[in-house]
Amino acid sequence: MGYKVVVAGATGNVGREMLNILSERMFPVDEIAALASRRSQGTEVSFGDKTIKVKDIEQFDWTGWDIALFAIGSDATKIHAPKAAAAGCVVIDNSSLYRYDPDIPLIVPEVNPDAIQDYRNKMIIANPNCSTAQMVVALKPLHDRARIKRVVVSTYQSVSGAGKEGMDELWDQTKGMYVPGQEVAAKKFQKQIAFNVIPQIDVFLDSGDTKEEWKMVAETKKILDPAIKVTATCVRVPVFVGHSESINIEFEDFLDEDEARDILREAPGILVVDKREPGGYTTPVECVGDFATFVSRIRQDVTVENGLNLWCVSDNLRKGAALNAVQIAELLGNRVLKKG
Template sequence: MGLKIAVYGATGAVGKEMLTILEERLFPAEEVFALATRKSIGRELSYGDRTLKVKDAATFDFSKVDLVLMSAGGDVSRAEAQKIAKAGAIVIDNSSAWRMDPDVPLIVPEVNADALESRPKKGIIANPNCSTIQTVVALKPIHDRARIKRVSCATYQAVSGGGQAAMDELWHQTRAIYVNDPIEPDALPKQIAFNVIPKIDVFMEDGATKEEWKMTVETKKILDPSIKLFSTCVRVPVFVGHCVAAHLELEEELSPEEARDILREAPGLMLIDRTDEDDPMYVTPIECVGEFATFVSRVRSDPTVENGLAMWIVSDNLRKGAALNAVQIAEVLLNKGILKA
């Protein structure tokens, strides 16, 4: 008997991507249910060459599924995830609701899959923040070799990280500029078309945004609590694909050449890095869309600190930054025998 899976929040950008990736990776699902709010009941979604009709999440019987991939927002997750887990399913949650709960594993399979050795205490596993995921995938092999003391990051985050409404807003504002229509920001705090916004999520008391706080605390929980990480997170007028400019201070000396060799062999990474001006190689967001890998380019020394190293990290935020990572967690559960039909 195969596994029975529900995708909660299936009509959103991440939910749709979860359905796509389950099929692409041939996940052994006997039956897949697409769940959303009542207003979406009956809507049809693609699952490979099949069509799923959306069911009402509020009335769905979760006792008949083994796994729930949840991407319905923090409020819904806080209200529903534990109830679903008590009904018998393991919940992999994409929101920020459970990430810092000490009883909930925060997992990036290439980095800390060993944190999953048994069924989680609360039956919930948290998917990290999109920018955190791609950053720690690139940091892990460097940390294993030369120990990272400190990381300073600037992120360039696509509007899809803010959901479908933010994507629609970029589209409509771009069109409005060309036809001279008025622009009124709604989903985002300021105009995003032909602009950048150095504010993602809410401001906190110390002047950082919650997105920046997430990157710091999640990196510590996933990779190493001794790492100091500081970031400035910026929304940019790109539909899909997050970028991170990361500057590392290491305990040990590590040349760019050796770093490239390490990164080239690391799981989940693809090194695309050549500075020959006649044929340069580096990755931009548009080239990462639809890809499973996290891409690393522009690896070089940072002479402003002792043992400094810099790199450019790019990933499809709807895939590795959300849906793909969730499915990979499910694969770990399956391979370790924690998830059973």
């Protein structure tokens, strides 16, 4: 006996990945529904070897459905998630709407699986920011060993994190560079993204941080440990898929780089690729389509007493969004609902 599962936002990048991953991981689905806005009604999407038609989320009856994976943005989630929850359907939400609600668990299954029990508070579970998700997967096993005091992270985030419009803008601007008169002005991003990097993701706050940077701080504290100090600089780069992060970690106790490498090799969800030779590391292009969070360039930071540096790469549409949501659904099924 399996679950009746809904994917809301099934025509978007993340929604399509959710459908793919549910099938790839053989999640026990008895019945599936794909939802989107009215303008996408009737659009066909793939689920394994099946083709299903998208339904209008405005007209959908949530009664009798078990789990809903939401990838529809905060405004639409604010309308539809409470309806689903009230009907007894557990919502796993990919937007930022509920991440900072103290009554709603914010979960990365490799890091804080026990928090799943708190879903009963509101029948909603939050999925973290894509940049936070991959980082805390790498930090968790090291924190368990040596206790992290402070993290300094610089991100190199792909345009897919800004949706289809971001990917289209990079593509169109890149083509326009080679055709006189075909230049494409910045619209989705604050400045030209083709052949450029932009040190702003989301809006600026009074502190001078961007909201994306604030999210990484707040979410790491909620998911991993409120005592950890985090400072972030988040940068958009001209890469289609795959987020990269340069992470500097300061520990309470000394942790040798070789032991750290061994710990990460044994940790769930991580693949260590760390050879001190040209190409002995993972780049965003190589992580696309993979479930793992890749860690490379592990080395001591001799400028602090107990420091390490590492490089972390992950497919942001997968671990940063769709995969993590499906893993939460698996955790929910294995620990709580237990129907599959």
